Amino acid sequence: MDKGLTVRLHQQAEIPLDVAFSVAPGEAMALVGPSGSGKTTTLRAIAGLYHAAEGRIACNGATWFDSAAGIHLPARQRRAGLVFQSYALFPHLTALANVMEALNDTPRETRREAATALLARVHLDGLEDRRPAQLSGGEQQRVAVARALARRPDVLLLDEPFSAVDRVTRRKLRRELAELRRDLPMPMVLVTHDLDDVTRLADRLCVMHKGRILQSGSVSDVMTRPASAEIAELLDLAADDA
Amino acid sequence: MDWEAFWLTIRLGGLTVLLLIPAAILTGRWLAATRMRGRAIVEAGLALPLVLPPTVVGFYLMIAFGSGAWFGQMFERLFGQTLVFTFEGLLLASLIVNIPFAVQPIQRAFEAVGPELREAAASCGLSRWRTLWRIELPLAWPGILTGTVLTFAHTLGEFGVVLMVGGSIPGETRTIAIAIYDRVQAFDEAAAGQMAAVLLLVSLATIAASYMLTQRIGRRYG
Amino acid sequence: MKSGAVLRFFVLSLAMLIPAAARAGDVPAIAAASDLQFALTDVAAAFKTATGREVRLAFGSSGNFFRQIGQGAPFQMFLSADEAFVQRLAEAGLTADEGTLYAVGRIAIVVPQGSPLAADGTLDDLAAALEDGRLKKFAIANPEHAPYGARAEEALRHAGLWDAIKDKLVYGENVSQAAQFALSGNAQGGIVAWSLALAPEVAARGAHAPVPETMHMPLRQRMVLLQGAGETARRFHSFMQEDEARAIMRRYGFVLPGETM
Numbered sequence: 001m002d003k004g005l006t007v008r009l010h011q012q013a014e015i016p017l018d019v020a021f022s023v024a025p026g027e028a029m030a031l032v033g034p035s036g037s038g039k040t041t042t043l044r045a046i047a048g049l050y051h052a053a054e055g056r057i058a059c060n061g062a063t064w065f066d067s068a069a070g071i072h073l074p075a076r077q078r079r080a081g082l083v084f085q086s087y088a089l090f091p092h093l094t095a096l097a098n099v100m101e102a103l104n105d106t107p108r109e110t111r112r113e114a115a116t117a118l119l120a121r122v123h124l125d126g127l128e129d130r131r132p133a134q135l136s137g138g139e140q141q142r143v144a145v146a147r148a149l150a151r152r153p154d155v156l157l158l159d160e161p162f163s164a165v166d167r168v169t170r171r172k173l174r175r176e177l178a179e180l181r182r183d184l185p186m187p188m189v190l191v192t193h194d195l196d197d198v199t200r201l202a203d204r205l206c207v208m209h210k211g212r213i214l215q216s217g218s219v220s221d222v223m224t225r226p227a228s229a230e231i232a233e234l235l236d237l238a239a240d241d242a
Numbered sequence: 243m244d245w246e247a248f249w250l251t252i253r254l255g256g257l258t259v260l261l262l263i264p265a266a267i268l269t270g271r272w273l274a275a276t277r278m279r280g281r282a283i284v285e286a287g288l289a290l291p292l293v294l295p296p297t298v299v300g301f302y303l304m305i306a307f308g309s310g311a312w313f314g315q316m317f318e319r320l321f322g323q324t325l326v327f328t329f330e331g332l333l334l335a336s337l338i339v340n341i342p343f344a345v346q347p348i349q350r351a352f353e354a355v356g357p358e359l360r361e362a363a364a365s366c367g368l369s370r371w372r373t374l375w376r377i378e379l380p381l382a383w384p385g386i387l388t389g390t391v392l393t394f395a396h397t398l399g400e401f402g403v404v405l406m407v408g409g410s411i412p413g414e415t416r417t418i419a420i421a422i423y424d425r426v427q428a429f430d431e432a433a434a435g436q437m438a439a440v441l442l443l444v445s446l447a448t449i450a451a452s453y454m455l456t457q458r459i460g461r462r463y464g
Numbered sequence: 465m466k467s468g469a470v471l472r473f474f475v476l477s478l479a480m481l482i483p484a485a486a487r488a489g490d491v492p493a494i495a496a497a498s499d500l501q502f503a504l505t506d507v508a509a510a511f512k513t514a515t516g517r518e519v520r521l522a523f524g525s526s527g528n529f530f531r532q533i534g535q536g537a538p539f540q541m542f543l544s545a546d547e548a549f550v551q552r553l554a555e556a557g558l559t560a561d562e563g564t565l566y567a568v569g570r571i572a573i574v575v576p577q578g579s580p581l582a583a584d585g586t587l588d589d590l591a592a593a594l595e596d597g598r599l600k601k602f603a604i605a606n607p608e609h610a611p612y613g614a615r616a617e618e619a620l621r622h623a624g625l626w627d628a629i630k631d632k633l634v635y636g637e638n639v640s641q642a643a644q645f646a647l648s649g650n651a652q653g654g655i656v657a658w659s660l661a662l663a664p665e666v667a668a669r670g671a672h673a674p675v676p677e678t679m680h681m682p683l684r685q686r687m688v689l690l691q692g693a694g695e696t697a698r699r700f701h702s703f704m705q706e707d708e709a710r711a712i713m714r715r716y717g718f719v720l721p722g723e724t725m
């Protein structure tokens with residue numbers, strides 16, 4: 001499990017958290033649960049945007065967070081590609097420049113080329129010079145994905161990636177991401193409350209509630225054999241929501 | 243028309259802007275994001291010159307600059323001259339009374355950028371300085387422009403503090419606002435009227451230019 | 465804008481503004497009582513013609529200048545309307561010497577054109593105007609720090625009018641502002657320096673008459689070179705005592721040392 005992502009977080013105050021899981025390279029894990037279940041907080045803790053009280057986060061052999069050892073790498077030093085729920089694109093920069101900002105490890109002369117290639121990979125060729133306000137919601141989401149991949153991240157993190165687009169666009173984006181995923185070597189963590197996202201994109205599933213993992217396992221196992229009535233109800237709610 | 247006073251005032255305004263705005267950018271940025279406990283007190287302190295009468299600010303500055311106070315003594319020892327009734331003293335006073343005019347619009351602008359873009363920048367691996375330079379400054383630009391214009395225009399118009407710490411020494415501390423006052427007392431209403439009109443036009447032009455620029459920026463990111 | 469360009473702009477602007485702020489040449493700042501507003505401006509012009517040297521004049525109330533000089537204001541010479549201020553500065557060791565008496569000032573009543581008040585130096589008409597309600601506002605300089613204001617108060621007390629007029633007084637920050645108030649048309653008159661009343665700019669706006677010297681303490685005006693005075697200030701100090709300057713001062717109603725009215 002050296003090459004993958006391992007997460008263990010524990011705290012009582014503010015937002016209660018008690019989670020532990022690991023994701024192998026190339027594997028996708030979905031965190032599912034109602035709002036306030038701690039799934040986004042967990043994702044932010046992995047990205048380095050949230051500092052949990054106790055625990056350990058390691059990715060691809062590097063320790064990002066270890067409360068016992070006093071290690072807490074800031075977000076900019078963690079190779080984590082994060083797609084924000086609202087995308088958080090830089091509004092004054094073009095699609096190309098948004099991606100180029102995240103390419104700061106790439107030599108200056110090849111950045112433009114690399115960013116153009118990334119945008120082509122998410123089917124945005126021809127829209128490089130548009131600013132976010134000139135792009136549709138789906139197009140913005142693809143820029144956000146391209147930007148998250150630009151750092152050549154050791155883990156890809158997606159926070160409700162389709163919540164801001166309509167049903168049709170959502171289906172299309174989901175299909176594209178599933179395709180894209182096949183070539184991605186890193187572990188992926190997906191926060192969602194939509195079971196369709198889970199079945200289409202994830203290999204494994206964690207059901208969270210009030211900061212705790214109620215059940216985890218392969219998607220089909222958890223979906224067909226929920227461990228308790230509470231989990232069945234939560235999954236049901238998620239299905240209704242979608 | 244007292245051109246000496248006019249250029250002295252422009253110089254005072256220009257230097258105030260050049261020295262104060264970079265500091266206001268750092269302060270405004272810090273205040274916009276900090277969750278420090280004493281933040282409200284710091285903000286209140288910085289806003290004080292806005293609500294205090296110029297005579298109160300002038301009085302304290304006069305005391306602090308004087309050769310009786312440690313600050314005045316220190317300055318005298320360092321630079322071999324006193325602060326009161328000198329251009330340097332006037333500049334220092336101008337920097338202090340303009341703090342809220344510079345910091346507040348800039349702080350509001352950084353607050354409007356919001357924490358999410360800062361997080362996005364961090365997660366893209368951008369350093370603090372690069373985030374400030376590439377993301378926050380371009381987005382906060384209208385606020386910085388407003389702070390700059392307010393500071394400059396306010397320096398042109400400041401009277402009470404200048405009168406108290408500057409006196410009215412031609413070529414040293416006589417700003418255009420003071421020159422107008424002096425000309426009125428010398429029954430020279432023609433010159434006073436001329437200078438008042440020039441001051442009015444310069445202030446109007448400065449503010450109009452900033453509005454035009456802000457509008458253009460607004461269209462660009464819209 | 466690239467960071468280099470912004471930095472260059474910043475440094476350039478700073479470089480442009482700084483040297484201009486530095487003072488060049490020996491052009492001393494001279495603090496003068498407001499009653500000298502017109503007389504001293506003429507003297508400075510004559511001084512420039514005679515010597516080619518310039519001075520920078522700042523006019524204000526003597527009491528304010530006294531305080532400012534005590535705090536280290538960079539004046540090289542001080543012409544006070546009241547010799548007491550000069551003597552106190554000398555005691556504090558801030559002056560080059562004891563100073564020199566350069567003039568004795570007179571006060572005058574001024575009334576704007578169309579005022580219901582007459583320009584009567586004995587203040588009799590002022591008393592009558594207070595009785596019959598013609599007087600609404602009357603301007604003098606602030607007696608607390610302006611010597612001409614203090615003498616105006618003495619004259620009003622001497623005439624027995626102080627208690628009656630107190631509520632109608634407007635105070636100028638210095639005697640020049642008091643004259644401006646008196647003649648702006650917003651007051652019916654005022655008591656100010658005669659030297660101001662005699663200036664053409666002021667005389668054109670109304671009428672004036674000197675108040676008898678017996679009604680107040682004399683305004684002994686003393687000038688002094690301050691610590692650090694340079695060559696130009698010294699020359700100006702001597703020039704004040706030469707015939708050309710004395711003639712100008714006389715024209716503005718000052719009584720000069722060694723002369724009587």
